[in-house]
Amino acid sequence: MAYPKTYRYTKDHEWIDVKGDVATIGITDHAQHELGDVVFVELPKPGAKIEAGKSFGTVESVKAVSEIYAPASGEVTEANGDLHNTPEKINSDPHGAAWLIKVRLANAAAVSSLMDAAAYEAYIAEKGKETSA
Amino acid sequence: MRYLPKSPAERQEMLAAIGAKSIDELFSSIPERFRLREALKIPGPYSETEVIQYFKDRAAENSVGYTSFLGAGVYNHLRSVVTDAIIQRGEFLTSYTPYQAEISQGTLQAIFEFQTLMSQLTGQEVANASMYDGSTAMTEAVLMAERLTSRQRVLVARSVHPEYRDVLKTYAKNSGLHVEEIPFATNGTVDLQKLKGALKDDVAAVVVQSPNFFGVIESYAPLAEAAHASGAMFVVAITEGVTLGLLRPPSEADIVAMEGQSFGLAPSYGGPFAGVIASRDKYVRQMPGRLAGQTTDSEGRRGFVLTLATREQHIRREKATSNICTNQALCALAATVHLTLLGKEGLREMAEQNLSKAHFALSELLKIPGVKRTFDAPFFNEFTIELPRSVKIVNSQLMHEKIVGPFALGTPYPELTKRALVCVTETTTRAEIERFAGALKGALEQPV
Numbered sequence: 001m002a003y004p005k006t007y008r009y010t011k012d013h014e015w016i017d018v019k020g021d022v023a024t025i026g027i028t029d030h031a032q033h034e035l036g037d038v039v040f041v042e043l044p045k046p047g048a049k050i051e052a053g054k055s056f057g058t059v060e061s062v063k064a065v066s067e068i069y070a071p072a073s074g075e076v077t078e079a080n081g082d083l084h085n086t087p088e089k090i091n092s093d094p095h096g097a098a099w100l101i102k103v104r105l106a107n108a109a110a111v112s113s114l115m116d117a118a119a120y121e122a123y124i125a126e127k128g129k130e131t132s133a
Numbered sequence: 134m135r136y137l138p139k140s141p142a143e144r145q146e147m148l149a150a151i152g153a154k155s156i157d158e159l160f161s162s163i164p165e166r167f168r169l170r171e172a173l174k175i176p177g178p179y180s181e182t183e184v185i186q187y188f189k190d191r192a193a194e195n196s197v198g199y200t201s202f203l204g205a206g207v208y209n210h211l212r213s214v215v216t217d218a219i220i221q222r223g224e225f226l227t228s229y230t231p232y233q234a235e236i237s238q239g240t241l242q243a244i245f246e247f248q249t250l251m252s253q254l255t256g257q258e259v260a261n262a263s264m265y266d267g268s269t270a271m272t273e274a275v276l277m278a279e280r281l282t283s284r285q286r287v288l289v290a291r292s293v294h295p296e297y298r299d300v301l302k303t304y305a306k307n308s309g310l311h312v313e314e315i316p317f318a319t320n321g322t323v324d325l326q327k328l329k330g331a332l333k334d335d336v337a338a339v340v341v342q343s344p345n346f347f348g349v350i351e352s353y354a355p356l357a358e359a360a361h362a363s364g365a366m367f368v369v370a371i372t373e374g375v376t377l378g379l380l381r382p383p384s385e386a387d388i389v390a391m392e393g394q395s396f397g398l399a400p401s402y403g404g405p406f407a408g409v410i411a412s413r414d415k416y417v418r419q420m421p422g423r424l425a426g427q428t429t430d431s432e433g434r435r436g437f438v439l440t441l442a443t444r445e446q447h448i449r450r451e452k453a454t455s456n457i458c459t460n461q462a463l464c465a466l467a468a469t470v471h472l473t474l475l476g477k478e479g480l481r482e483m484a485e486q487n488l489s490k491a492h493f494a495l496s497e498l499l500k501i502p503g504v505k506r507t508f509d510a511p512f513f514n515e516f517t518i519e520l521p522r523s524v525k526i527v528n529s530q531l532m533h534e535k536i537v538g539p540f541a542l543g544t545p546y547p548e549l550t551k552r553a554l555v556c557v558t559e560t561t562t563r564a565e566i567e568r569f570a571g572a573l574k575g576a577l578e579q580p581v
Contacts, residue, residue: 040418060418065443067452 001029004095008071008111009120015095016071021108025071026099027059027090030124035061038090043079043100050074050103052110057100059090072111074103200565201537202494204515204556205346206267206294206372206392207400210483211560216397216470220463230462231425234438241437244425244462247469254374255389256382257411261422262439263465264408267392268300271340271370273421273455274388274410275301275310278338278366280419280454285310286336288328288365292317292345294372295545301340315339321349321508321517329359336365343369343383344376347542348515348554349508357385374409375558376513378484388412397471398464407464418444421455486559487514490566494557497570503577507552515556517542517549521577524553530576536569 007015013031017024032038040060050056055067056076079101083089089098105111115123139147144156153159160168179187201209220226224239231237231244244262251260264270275287287305289298291314298314305312315331318324323341332339339360343351353369360367369386371377374395383389393407394400412420418441426440446453475483491514498504503521518539520527528538543550557566 042418060443063443065449065452 001095003028003117003121005117007095008114008116009123010069010071010114011123012069013124014069014071016111016114017099018105018108018111021105022077023072023074023103023105023108023111024099025101025103027068027094028120029094031059031066032091032094035059035066036063037061038087041083041087041090041100043083044076046076046078048076050076050101060087068100070103071114072103072105073107074105076101077104078102196535199535199537200561200569202539202555202557202561202569203537204373204558205540205554206296207403208373208375208395208514208556209400209558209560210375210395210397212397212399212471213474215474216467219470220467225463225466228462231439232442234436238437240462240466241425241439243466243469245427245437246473247465248425250469250472251391251393251409252411254377254382255371255386255391255409255411256384257386257389258414259417259420259424260409260411261420261424263393263461264390264410264422265461266404266406266408267370267372267390267394268294268297268408270390270392270408270410271297271368272301272304273408274368274370274390274412275338275340276304276308276455277388277410277412277416277419277421278368279310281416282337282364282366284335284337284365286333287312287338287340288315288331288336289313289340290315290317290323290328290342290345291546292321292323292347292349293340293342293370294346297342297370297372310337317345317347319508320510321345321347322351322510323356325355325359328356332359332363332365334363336360336363338366338368338388340368340370342372343380344373344513344515346372346554347508347517348512348556349510349517350376350380350513353381353383353385373513373515375480375484375487378480378482379488380484380513387416393464393468396468398467405461405464407461407468417441419454483559484513487557490514490559490561490563491516491555491557493563494555494561494566494569497566498555498573501570501574501577504573507549514558515554517552517554520551520553522551522581524551527553527573527576530579531569531572534568534572536572 007017009015009028013028015026015028038059038061042058044056050070050073052070052073054070056070057068058065059068080099083098228240231240234241248260252258264273279285287310289312302312313331315328316324341351341356345351357367366387367385368388369383371391374391374393389411391409393409398406423442423445424440425437428436428438430436444454495516498518499506505519507517507519524541531538539553539555542552542554
C-alpha cells in the first residue's frame, strides 16, 4: 500500500495529515500489518487534549494491545465512531476510511519536523533489514 | 506437573551444563553475610506413622459442638461432599492457568460455566473468571469505573463491609482516587439525600452493598437513578450470594462485585474464597482479569479459550487492565459444582430457609428484656440488635456455652457500640436458636 505523499509519519507508525490548523491522525499500513487482525480500538472523546509523543488510545489486535502515540499536540475535535463497530477497517484502509481522530493543532508548524513519505518508507525498510538480520 | 526434588546427580549435571563447579560457586555473587550457613530450624524428618499422628493431634485441637451466630462477610452454609470430590481430582487440583486451550478444555469449560452462573445470578451480561475475593473485586470494580468515566471521586456507603472499604482505601492511597463515605439513615439503608448532596459530575462510582453490612436490604432503583443522573457508575457489592436465590438481582448496577464464599466454600480461616466481577458487555474491555470464551475449533466443534488475555499483565506488563491476574479457579470450580448441584430451586429453598430462620431468631431475641432491634428496614439472614451491655463481654460468656456470638459492630463503627450483628443460616437449627436466646438472656441477667 502506498504512503500518501502529503502525510507526515512518526517512528511509532502513526500518520498525520494537516489541513490548516486541523489534522487527521491514523496508524500506518506498516503498523496494521504488524498488528494483524484489529478487533478493537479505544479513542479519546472530543475535547480531550493530546500531547506529542504521549499515548492517546489503544489498538487491540488478536495478538496484542498497542498504544497509539500522538504525532502532535492539540485538542481532539472528532473521533472516528465507525471504528467501534468495524475495527477491521484499520486493516483494509488504514490511510483513508480508518482515520482515528481529528485534532485542532496547538502548533501546526511542528508537524514539518516529522518524516515525509519517502523518509518513512526508508525507515521501515531499514527496520525490516534489522529484523531479518 | 510433578513436584519431585532433584537428586544430587541431577544437580551436578545441571551445574556442569552451566559451567559451575558447585552450588556455592553458583551463589557466589550473593554476599556472604546474606547466606545461611546453618540448618533450617525445622523438626523431623518424621516417619509416616509420626506424620499421621502429628496431624491427628492437630485435628483433635479443632473445637466441636459449637454453634455460630457470626457472619459479617463469611457465612456458614451447607456443603456437599460431591463438591470436594470433584475439586480434588488431579486434573483440576494441580492444573495451571489454562493458557493452552488444546490441553485445558475441562478447566476452561468449568470457568465458562462459572461465568455463566455468575452473570445469571447477578443480572449482568458478562462475568469474568473470578477474582481473589469480594473485597478486591469491589476495588477492581471501582478502578474499572475510574477508567470508564475518567473521574476520580468515589462515593462509598458507610454500610459497605469495613474491610472492603479498607482494601479500597489502600488502593486509593497512592492512585489519586478520592474515596468519600456516605452515611446510613436511621433505618440502616444508604442516606439517599446525603448521597444526592455529594453527587456531582466528578464522581466515578457510587458503591453500595446489599444486603449491607448491617444485614439491611437496599433498594437499588433510587440509588442507581441518583448515580446515573450525575454520570457516575453504580457499583453493587454482595457479600452474601445466597440472597440472590430470593432477591431480585442488581440489574440496575453497571458493575457487580460479589464474594462467592457462600457457594460451597467453607469459612475456613477466612479463605481462600472467590471474588466475582460482573458487568455489561460494552464495558468488557475495562474488566480486570481473564475470561473464558466459547468458540469453535478448525473442525467446527465447540471449544473454549481464554479471551481478552492481550490486556493481562503477562502480555501488557505495567499497562495491563489490572495487576490482579491470578484468579481463584479452584474455588470458582467449587462454586460452579455447588450451584449446579443445588439448581435454581435448591438455591431458592436455601435462601428461604435463611430468611425464615433469621426472622424467627429475631423474634426470639426480642423477647429478652433490654434487647432492641436497631434498624427497621427489611433483612435477609443477618440483623442488628442492641444489647443493654457490651457485646464483647456477652460474647465471652456465650463462648463458655459453646456459642460463637454475634459480631460486635462497635469496633468498626464507634457510633454503633452495644450493637450486635446476628447471623442465622439454613445450618442453624430451631433448637440452636432457642439455646442461643436462652444463653443470651442468662448472660444479660448476670451481674456486671
